[in-house]
Amino acid sequence: SRTAAVIPAAGKGVRLGPGAPKALRTLSGTPMLVHAVRAMAASRAVSLVVVVAPPDDVAGVKNVLAEHAMSDRTEVLVVAGGDTRQESVRLGLDALPEDIDIVLVHDAARPLVPVDTVDGVIEAVRDGAQAVVPALPLADTVKEVEPAEKGEPEPVVATPERARLRAVQTPQGFDRDTLVRAHHIVRPDGEGATDCAGMVERLGGPVVVVPGHEEAFKVTRPLDLVLAEAVLARRRA
């Protein structure tokens, strides 16, 4: 079997604040996307990485990748993304060669995921799971609320039992046919599937959780950049 990783990197990074597209922002001098590609290529199983770039900056992304050394075991392709993460992932899937049968989907915004987490996901798919997500227990209690007018307090509807909740990360791993089917049946603007596994769930497919890692956190807000720099400094120490 042959495994590829699709890296959606076409987002703007609005929550990170003004600057370059998030995937091209640097961590310890190296673009986040380069860290993310290396994190996938670190797995011996991954022979192809498909980077999904902002549609108006495909050439810029290709240049950035060409300027940085990558594992020579791993081929890297760059394709143009779309308006939503889901659309970007679908465009990445469209670029996969025939002989790929396991697909990882990994956020460029999770540049520091350790290789053991990547390998754990791949192994679970190889062992027969159709869809695998790495995840961690939550630290915070979570409330479901009824959205209110801006400025008004939001009434709490429910408090799910925290011990049964998991915060989901990437790379998520899939049997290729399962993921492609989910992307062709669930519409691109289909209400709120915020991850690929959610689309498989909508089709009634089984999804399983394997252990995630705290270093697989998503760089979303400015404070996350501080944490990412600290993790890299600790790795160098």
Ligand code: CTP
């Ligand atoms: N993504 C993408 N195409 C989009 C939107 C998002 O490929 N149209 C990617 C992002 O580049 C990121 C991943 O999906 O690697 C997770 O999305 P998120 O963390 O929300 O990143 P952004 O959408 O860039 O950030 P924001 O929502 O703050 O604008």
Ligand code: MG
């Ligand atoms: Mg987003």
